[in-house]
Amino acid sequence: AQSVTQPDIHITVSEGASLELRCNYSYGATPYLFWYVQSPGQGLQLLLKYFSGDTLVQGIKGFEAEFKRSQSSFNLRKPSVHWSDAAEYFCAVGGTTSGTYKYIFGTGTRLKVLA
Amino acid sequence: NAGVTQTPKFQVLKTGQSMTLQCAQDMNHEYMSWYRQDPGMGLRLIHYSVGAGITDQGEVPNGYNVSRSTTEDFPLRLLSAAPSQTSVYFCASGSPGTSSLVAETQYFGPGTRLLVL
Numbered sequence: 001a002q003s004v005t006q007p008d009i010h011i012t013v014s015e016g017a018s019l020e021l022r023c024n025y026s027y028g029a030t031p032y033l034f035w036y037v038q039s040p041g042q043g044l045q046l047l048l049k050y051f052s053g054d055t056l057v058q059g060i061k062g063f064e065a066e067f068k069r070s071q072s073s074f075n076l077r078k079p080s081v082h083w084s085d086a087a088e089y090f091c092a093v094g095g096t097t098s099g100t101y102k103y104i105f106g107t108g109t110r111l112k113v114l115a
Numbered sequence: 116n117a118g119v120t121q122t123p124k125f126q127v128l129k130t131g132q133s134m135t136l137q138c139a140q141d142m143n144h145e146y147m148s149w150y151r152q153d154p155g156m157g158l159r160l161i162h163y164s165v166g167a168g169i170t171d172q173g174e175v176p177n178g179y180n181v182s183r184s185t186t187e188d189f190p191l192r193l194l195s196a197a198p199s200q201t202s203v204y205f206c207a208s209g210s211p212g213t214s215s216l217v218a219e220t221q222y223f224g225p226g227t228r229l230l231v232l
Contacts, residue, residue, distance in 0.1 A: 009155075041225075042225060043119070043207075043224050043226055049219065090158065102174075103148070103221070107156060107157040
């Protein structure tokens, strides 16, 4: 079955510290992978996406993610977190199955940033 | 360029009432979709459309109807609201890119918070 797992519900980091948010997926075909961010009371905004090629992808706001096929992972990283990064982060996988388009989201990781 | 707009922002319904959540986009996107967001469950796809006149079911379609008569609009109808439909609803639209996906990037509206009593 297709699924996306974000094992960390909450993560707290200090401002200026590095960040890694974990994402594991299960998908039969080549996955299209995404990270979205949701600020409180807002809709989701795309941070970055991976379809093929270089397994390290750069996104907006200084975020990057690395696709590791052997580990079925697509972890999101940022070298130095800013207070404005406090938000909820969603990993997602997209693709087609039997002609049906699917986008499956993880349950999200809520990031808290300490001053 | 307003992007994706949703109305209303907040709605309270009684069990059994019907209502329509409105969604409009001005980016000429063929792909539009509806998600519901519940605590601890992330976003779940309700229905989607790949163009005017074409709709399909997502992961949790029961209790919801959609239609797509124009490229711009994609309303979501609740025919008989139930407390289990209390949720935050997001509409999204998307554009194709270089992949085979119908929508490589999805643009989300601000959401509609629905409470069913």
